[in-house]
Amino acid sequence: MNERAIFLKELRGETIGTVSSNSSSDEVFQNQVIRPILKLQNDLFIASFKNYISKYKNDFYNQSTEKKLAQIENAIQKDIKYRNALKGMVIGLFTSDEYLDYIKNSSSLNKRMMSMLTERLKSQIDSFEKA
Template sequence: MTSRLDLRPIIKTKEFENSTDEEKFQTLTLRPILKLQNQLLIQLFKNHISESKNSYYSLSPENKVLFIENSLQKNIVLKNKLIGVTLGMLTLDELAVYSTDTNLYNKRIMSLIIERIRSQIRIL
């Protein structure tokens, strides 16, 4: 049986000498999970665009970026879905680390997701 760790892509990283434990967790755990789940994250955001009454596709590029940021920061249901997609790929050991400071890690997860979706705005 394939483990969750085996599914994750390998992301080349720099040395961690000066990194905090949180930065290491972000780089070694969260980033590979988000890369693995990228298509799902993008599709969930596309679904959000379809469900919203906002005419996303007629917005200027600057307003599209604002729409993405506002949606991911203020829409609690969407935010929880995206965090759930991420948490579902954690191992039990990683969940224990996440549980030590859920607010901090949720902020990191959402920052990474916002950047990931913004960087792929052309495929929305």
């Protein structure tokens, strides 16, 4: 294992969630790679969404909580440019071997990644209140 891979794995920390012999390869990748990266990058995701709000959704702060949650979901699901930027923030912390595993089933893993990220941001809706 090269120095970068060792550094990234130490930086991300332990597996989050359960991995068993019955786990699918997507579940294993999700719990060993994606979840730790999402946790590590949480502050960056919050800063990124605050920037997204300021550039594209100035009315965000005047919306009901329900509409704010819908806007978070829409931003991640429908704004391809923003979605790709978020994916880059995650994929950039993959090791070379993890990237090779990722590209084998990137469509399914992208869905998992974006779904978890959407829920993560929605659960922190208070972070997006205007200061």
